[in-house]
Amino acid sequence: MLDKALFYFFAGIAVVSAVLMVTRRNVVHSAIFLITALLATAGIFLQLRAEFLFIVQIILYVGGIMVLFVFVIMLVNLDVALQQIQFARQKWVALIVAVALAGQVGVMFWTSGKMPGQGLPVLTAAAAAKLPPNSETVARSLFESYLLPFEIASVLLLVAMIGAVVMAKKRA
Amino acid sequence: MMTSIFQATIEFLKAFWAPLLCGVAIVAVLPLIVGYIVLVERKLMADMQARLGPMRVGPHGLLQPIADAVKLLTKEDIIPDNADKLVFWLAPVLSVGAALLSLAGLAIGPAFQIAQDINIGILFVVGVSALGIFGIVLGGWASNSHYSLMGALRSSAQLVSYETAAGMALVSALLFTGTLNIKSIVEAQNKEAIWFVMLAPVAFFTYLVASIAETNRAPFDLPEAESELVAGYMTEFSGFRWSLYFLAEYANMIVVASVATTLFLGGWLRPFAKFHELPGFHWLNFLDFVPALLMVAIGVYCLQRTPKQPTRVQQIFMLAVAGLCFVLGLVLLAPVVVPVAKPFYAGIHGGFWFIFKVSLYIYFFMWLRFTIPRYRFDQLMRLGWHFLIPLSIVNVLLVGVALIAGSYLNLHGWELLLVTTPAAIITLIVAFLILAMEKEHRARQDQAAASDFYAG
Numbered sequence A: 001m002l003d004k005a006l007f008y009f010f011a012g013i014a015v016v017s018a019v020l021m022v023t024r025r026n027v028v029h030s031a032i033f034l035i036t037a038l039l040a041t042a043g044i045f046l047q048l049r050a051e052f053l054f055i056v057q058i059i060l061y062v063g064g065i066m067v068l069f070v071f072v073i074m075l076v077n078l079d080v081a082l083q084q085i086q087f088a089r090q091k092w093v094a095l096i097v098a099v100a101l102a103g104q105v106g107v108m109f110w111t112s113g114k115m116p117g118q119g120l121p122v123l124t125a126a127a128a129a130k131l132p133p134n135s136e137t138v139a140r141s142l143f144e145s146y147l148l149p150f151e152i153a154s155v156l157l158l159v160a161m162i163g164a165v166v167m168a169k170k171r172a
Numbered sequence B: 001m002m003t004s005i006f007q008a009t010i011e012f013l014k015a016f017w018a019p020l021l022c023g024v025a026i027v028a029v030l031p032l033i034v035g036y037i038v039l040v041e042r043k044l045m046a047d048m049q050a051r052l053g054p055m056r057v058g059p060h061g062l063l064q065p066i067a068d069a070v071k072l073l074t075k076e077d078i079i080p081d082n083a084d085k086l087v088f089w090l091a092p093v094l095s096v097g098a099a100l101l102s103l104a105g106l107a108i109g110p111a112f113q114i115a116q117d118i119n120i121g122i123l124f125v126v127g128v129s130a131l132g133i134f135g136i137v138l139g140g141w142a143s144n145s146h147y148s149l150m151g152a153l154r155s156s157a158q159l160v161s162y163e164t165a166a167g168m169a170l171v172s173a174l175l176f177t178g179t180l181n182i183k184s185i186v187e188a189q190n191k192e193a194i195w196f197v198m199l200a201p202v203a204f205f206t207y208l209v210a211s212i213a214e215t216n217r218a219p220f221d222l223p224e225a226e227s228e229l230v231a232g233y234m235t236e237f238s239g240f241r242w243s244l245y246f247l248a249e250y251a252n253m254i255v256v257a258s259v260a261t262t263l264f265l266g267g268w269l270r271p272f273a274k275f276h277e278l279p280g281f282h283w284l285n286f287l288d289f290v291p292a293l294l295m296v297a298i299g300v301y302c303l304q305r306t307p308k309q310p311t312r313v314q315q316i317f318m319l320a321v322a323g324l325c326f327v328l329g330l331v332l333l334a335p336v337v338v339p340v341a342k343p344f345y346a347g348i349h350g351g352f353w354f355i356f357k358v359s360l361y362i363y364f365f366m367w368l369r370f371t372i373p374r375y376r377f378d379q380l381m382r383l384g385w386h387f388l389i390p391l392s393i394v395n396v397l398l399v400g401v402a403l404i405a406g407s408y409l410n411l412h413g414w415e416l417l418l419v420t421t422p423a424a425i426i427t428l429i430v431a432f433l434i435l436a437m438e439k440e441h442r443a444r445q446d447q448a449a450a451s452d453f454y455a456g
Helices: A003-024 A028-045 A049-074 A078-083 A091-114 A136-147 A149-169 B002-048 B064-074 B083-105 B123-128 B132-142 B146-174 B182-192 B201-214 B239-265 B281-308 B312-337 B339-371 B377-408 B413-455
Strands: none
Touching: A003 A028, A003 B002, A028 A049, A028 B083, A028 B132, A049 A136, A049 B123, A049 B132, A049 B146, A136 A149, B002 B083, B002 B239, B002 B339, B064 B182, B064 B239, B083 B123, B083 B132, B083 B201, B083 B239, B123 B132, B123 B182, B123 B239, B132 B146, B132 B239, B146 B201, B146 B239, B146 B377, B182 B239, B201 B239, B201 B339, B201 B377, B201 B413, B239 B339, B281 B312, B281 B339, B312 B339, B377 B413
């Protein structure tokens, strides 16, 4: 019961703030609602007993990426940006993408409803006592099962970072 | 629908009434504690500048925080005309909320922790306290003032730059424990009978510097540099809203001090906590009496000052303070002497040592504030990116190597110093190399700039 209530609470906040994020005219307000949506998603992770995902979502997305977003938003000239047309550039593309996405979600609901033993995909959490320690499990799967992909991804990120530094440098 | 919500609430309250109550207590008491930290800071500043500091309200200014709080609460609350009202209202609350929330993860002694035994312990505290930056950034933006916006920009740049160094410092301490759980981290230091500040001194130094930058304290208080930006991000804030920012800054100080205490300074452990098990070191148990002795000493000092107070009310107040100190001394003495009170030893003395270490850390912050002049912004960035981050990365690498060497040689506790000390020394050599390179680079840049100047 408590789990369900928490899930709907966070999911509601996430959906409402995601909609508000798209519809606000003021960019900083949009950023605030994006932060709210990300935090609510983190709350859903926590409700599912995925503590590590919860804190990674907060540290990386909210504490890292969104701080940079807000930083950049404040650096650009908002008054100029506000006068330009912001919406309704690609109505038809957007419509097609939205319909496709809705169809996908619908199929997911449909099939998951037909699975034996599962009703609608309201995510039910496992009991806390049954779960192995969260961060240890993540670490094991990263560094034992998926070591090679992990290393490749980190090398890729390193290359991207060095590339960014090289491009940002004015004089060699 | 209504009944199910009601049921959920009841279920929630049944499961979590104790942590909720503790949370409310902390939120209620913290402003008072912060007020007294500010008083200590003002007294210390006065002492360093050969003044007396606040002396009028209460004996030796002991009631000054309460007078200040009343003043702040009754001040006019000004919202600028062109400010973004909602964000302006939200920002200080956000700052305080994040700081208070991260306090929930901390363990003040083995018995007292609001969010008990969370698996991600230290990450929770660090991650949630970093959210307070939005309060500063949004507050600076919403004020619609250039000074505020500059302060906000500086603040976010500073936080992003120093978060990496702080995180790396935490990683090198966490390498010794292999867990993020706060209680397990302290227990590991108890088991090894050595604090991680000995094993990873460079990481402690890095964290110290980075934590000053993250809490926006002098010498890194550029977001509110009053000589350049009036008051930075809080220029337009007044009265209660301003005091919320103030509260958040000091709560953040408590948080970073607690994280450093937990990870590097042995948390709630007494100094030499494990030594009584060794032969010939039993006498070190006299340290159990130190908390009580400290309280009695403060009480006696208060008694000695009592006759010198000018009015009768102040004399009575001073006596009351002395009495409080003696009672605290008795409470701290009881678990050591009285056999019945033995079970409370861990809780009471753990709490004392934790708070004692946190206070020392904050005291050190204050020292730095009154000793070192403020950095320039480019100096701050250079220190972060060119020195602290490379240093902390090298340190993580070397600590890892030392730990592997230690596990091959089967070293435990104090023996680990055999491998970690060389690692720390190599890190220091690297630090000096970085500094030398930096100096040469800057000399060349200055030369180039000068030749440009004369050529143009």
